[in-house]
Amino acid sequence: MIRLKAPAGYKIPPHWHTQAESLTVLSGALYLGGGDKMEASQAHALKAGGFHYLPAKAHHFAFSKAPTVVQVSGMGPFDINYIDPKDDPSGKH
Numbered sequence: 001m002i003r004l005k006a007p008a009g010y011k012i013p014p015h016w017h018t019q020a021e022s023l024t025v026l027s028g029a030l031y032l033g034g035g036d037k038m039e040a041s042q043a044h045a046l047k048a049g050g051f052h053y054l055p056a057k058a059h060h061f062a063f064s065k066a067p068t069v070v071q072v073s074g075m076g077p078f079d080i081n082y083i084d085p086k087d088d089p090s091g092k093h
Contacts, residue, residue, distance in 0.1 A: 001073045006030070012062040013087035014038055017054070021074040025050045028068030034060050036083045059083060 006028075014036050023030070025046045032052060033043035038061045046052055054060060072078075082088045 001071065002078060004070045004072065006064040006068045006070065008064060008066045010064045010068070011038065014059055014061040014083040015080050015087070016057050016059050016083070017074075017081070018056060018079050019074050019076070020056045021054050021072050023052045023054065024071045024073075026069040026071055028064060028066050030062055030064060030068050030070050032060060032062050034058065038063075 003026075023032075023046070025048050027048050029045045029047045030050075031040070031043040031045050033039060035042065036059050040063065043061070043063065
């Protein structure tokens with residue numbers, strides 16, 4: 001399980017995970033979209049209490065407009081594979 005506290009304007013570029021994940025918004029709103037490009041117009045808002053299931057290897061992106069807390073659960077280990085390696089903040093591309 002991972003808990004993410006995202007500030008307003010936070011962006012998670014298009015990526016995928018090896019394992020499926022279940023996402024619950026605890027506060028705020030997370031905007032979630034599918035695909036290989038970050039297109040804000042294609043995202044839908046998950047408000048506090050909202051739940052979304054993402055199957056393994058589903059390409060998706062997310063962003064917040066206001067401070068948001070999200071809980072992500074699934075079978076580990078957790079990984080994140082960016083569609084564009086330049087988006088990887090770890091510098092391991």
